[in-house]
Amino acid sequence: MAYNRDIYEKAQKIIKDRREASERAAEVRTRLFDSLEPEYGKLRQEMILSVKEAIKSIDMKPEEAAVFLQKQKIRNLNAQQQIRALLEKHDLPEDYLEVKYQCPRCDDTGIDGNRLCECHLEILKKLAYDEAGSKSPLKFCSFGDFRLDYYSDKVNPEYGCSPRQRMGEILEYCKSYAATFDADSPSLLFYGETGLGKTHLSLSIAGEVINAGCSVIYNSAQNIFNELQKERFGKGDADGxxxxxVLECDLLVIDDLGAEFSTQFTNAALYNIVNTRINSGLPTIISTNLNMKGIEERYTRRVSSRLIGEYAVFSFIGEDVRQIKTERAE
Ligand SMILES: [Zn+2]
Incomplete structure (x- = not known):
């Protein structure tokens, strides 16, 4: 994936800050230990001296140099040995004084051999998703403020259960979906009238999945199609x-499908998203006011049959919760 310059610069700054923080932390530990154990300063000096002395061997005859070098080596190892003993005396780990980098693969340089380190790529990816997410007008919700008491507990004969019971089951499913989310999680389709909590639950899942460190794109269908269209036709600040x-993130959440202005482009784009992500085994969550018949009429049968065949489908029932909330607040 290609990133813009701004993102590269931000990533480099994060890596530089990481490295400096690791080095500062080691310096602080060294100073602490120095004040705790006066012997330590002398031993460190001894190690430095042994290395300086060793350089003198360059001017010596080979046999003489070998003996001299061996002597300096023993001197150095002895000092190291005594430092380890001091650490042990204070119940400190053997590597206490060493710099502990966050990424042992690249020692927080961001470069692994002759390529960008995994940690560097992770940062780039996260920055790109943060940027994409910040374009979204949707705010995260949590499961904690999902109110089941807004749903009627009267049994609806059409469904054989009360809206509260149905929504309670869906809520539990969503919680466990979010808690155990991985690449094997199914795609979900939430459908039902406006104001029944579809957006609330899909955003609650998105929030938890992001916290678990996965890449998530969440946005309304209208905004997703707008961005794709800008990119396709090279308008504005689109950078491809x-x-x-959208096609490769760990979880894609498309909110309010069907509310967008429908064109040939949006219909083809939806099919491409649904199909590509199914083929790559990547989960998607779609919420919509349309029922299956509505989806088929609007986006053709090839879209609706993929959704029915591959998505776990949830029908939201009840009365408009947003209306009830407003009435109760009055
Ligand atoms: Zn690294």
């Missing part, structure tokens, strides 16, 4: 990164 993110 949005489509790969």
């Amino acid at each position: 990164r949005f489509e790969p993110m």
